[in-house]
Amino acid sequence: QVQLQQWGAGLLKPSETLSLTCAVYGGSFSGYYWSWIRQPPGKGLEWIGEIYHSGSTTYDPSLKSRVTISVDTSKKQFSLKLTSVTAADTAVYYCARRYCSGGSCYWGAFDIWGQGTMVTVSS
Amino acid sequence: QSALTQPRSVSGSPGQSVTISCTGTSSDVGGYNYVSWYQQHPGKAPKLIIYDVSDRPSGVPDRFSGSKSGNTASLTISGLQAEDEADYCCCSYAGSYTYVFGTGTKVTVL
Numbered sequence: 001q002v003q004l005q006q007w008g009a010g011l012l013k014p015s016e017t018l019s020l021t022c023a024v025y026g027g028s029f030s031g032y033y034w035s036w037i038r039q040p041p042g043k044g045l046e047w048i049g050e051i052y053h054s055g056s057t058t059y060d061p062s063l064k065s066r067v068t069i070s071v072d073t074s075k076k077q078f079s080l081k082l083t084s085v086t087a088a089d090t091a092v093y094y095c096a097r098r099y100c101s102g103g104s105c106y107w108g109a110f111d112i113w114g115q116g117t118m119v120t121v122s123s
Numbered sequence: 124q125s126a127l128t129q130p131r132s133v134s135g136s137p138g139q140s141v142t143i144s145c146t147g148t149s150s151d152v153g154g155y156n157y158v159s160w161y162q163q164h165p166g167k168a169p170k171l172i173i174y175d176v177s178d179r180p181s182g183v184p185d186r187f188s189g190s191k192s193g194n195t196a197s198l199t200i201s202g203l204q205a206e207d208e209a210d211y212c213c214c215s216y217a218g219s220y221t222y223v224f225g226t227g228t229k230v231t232v233l
Contacts, residue, residue, distance in 0.1 A: 037224075044126060044227035045161070045169065045212050050220070058220035061124065094168055099180065107157035107216040109174035116168055 002027030004114035018082040022095030033098035038091040127225035134231040145213035153194035157216035
């Protein structure tokens with residue numbers, strides 16, 4: 001059974017860099033797309049970006065200038081860095097896997113999620 | 124890209140049906156048949172319940188169904204049960220390998 005385990009700093013000051021890592025256990029890393037998604041307190045989900053196991057990435061246009069998602073296939077891990085954080089970046093951050101079956105991967109269908117990491121930005 | 128618009132809340136009695144709308148634009152919901160729906164209980168990670176507008180992953184009850192007309196997608200929960208009380212959020216492909224989520228809807232079972 002595939003599980004995602006994520007970790008990273010939970011309290012940041014404005015202008016610092018958010019850094020989170022997500023590890024894949026119990027399943028394949030190759031052939032899948034891996035995303036970061038966040039949820040501000042009391043609000044809806046926001047897609048941040050996605051990386052393929054090969055390292056190709058796509059980002060939400062509004063965050064693109066501050067986001068980097070990278071992958072370490074040898075460790076079956078992928079990471080998120082978000083620079084110059086502000087209070088608006090306070091949220092629960094989730095890592096997630098895009099659902100793939102029968103050789104097809106389905107757009108926007110995230111079937112496995114990490115446990116979430118609350119990140120608070122405060123001076 | 125702007126968040127997809129969902130009603131803030133809907134409610135129904137056990138056994139009834141409720142429908143949640145998810146309104147976007149021709150650049151997202153209306154342009155692609157790639158709408159997914161998520162159920163989220165308090166303090167938990169979201170759970171995928173619908174993908175590609177109307178397909179259900181294995182294990183999701185057929186009480187959950189999805190549809191789309193124009194720029195609006197819908198999730199219907201039939202035979203509402205107490206455990207269906209949760210937040211529901213839609214997601215659509217928005218072109219250029221990006222996605223946009225909805226504003227979220229709280230379903231209350233009366």
